[in-house]
Amino acid sequence: MPDGWSRPLDAEQLADRRTDIDFSIPLRELPRIAPQLARDEGIAKGTVSFERDRGLAVVELAVEAQVSLTCQRCLRPMTWPVAGRARIAIVGDAAAAEGVAPELETVIAPGGQVTVGELVEEELLLALPLVALHAAGEQCGEQSADEPDEVTQKPFAGLAALLKRGP
Numbered sequence: 001m002p003d004g005w006s007r008p009l010d011a012e013q014l015a016d017r018r019t020d021i022d023f024s025i026p027l028r029e030l031p032r033i034a035p036q037l038a039r040d041e042g043i044a045k046g047t048v049s050f051e052r053d054r055g056l057a058v059v060e061l062a063v064e065a066q067v068s069l070t071c072q073r074c075l076r077p078m079t080w081p082v083a084g085r086a087r088i089a090i091v092g093d094a095a096a097a098e099g100v101a102p103e104l105e106t107v108i109a110p111g112g113q114v115t116v117g118e119l120v121e122e123e124l125l126l127a128l129p130l131v132a133l134h135a136a137g138e139q140c141g142e143q144s145a146d147e148p149d150e151v152t153q154k155p156f157a158g159l160a161a162l163l164k165r166g167p
């Protein structure tokens, strides 16, 4: 089932059947993750398990990914590892979301329709840092052989053009 992660699924039905879905999603195909990637690569892998919890459709999500971000200190690519687990209640509207137990995350899915991609993207966004920086012990500011300069300078090329256009 290629691209199964982008198909709308009926959360209620899958919860009743206790369905597990394994996924493998190229990060560049997630619209809110793609703009943050320093390199056009990486895959989010894991499992989404639908079940019923206190009457609600709930998913247990396990996701792992190596996300390539731009270090905001040296502007070179860095890898941000994500290995997360979450329990997410799938509800139909904001009113239903208010009744969800506090230990659960909530996703509002009109008509109970969700895609695996949306759930994974949401979880990745929560796991990414506000400001990406090389960790202590990593080679911040140093160029290694496989990191060509042009890749990391791109973000500023656009900014410089923008500034020139100012008054």
Ligand SMILES: [Zn+2]
Pocket: 071, 072, 073, 074, 075, 076, 133, 134, 139, 140, 141
């Ligand atoms: Zn750095």
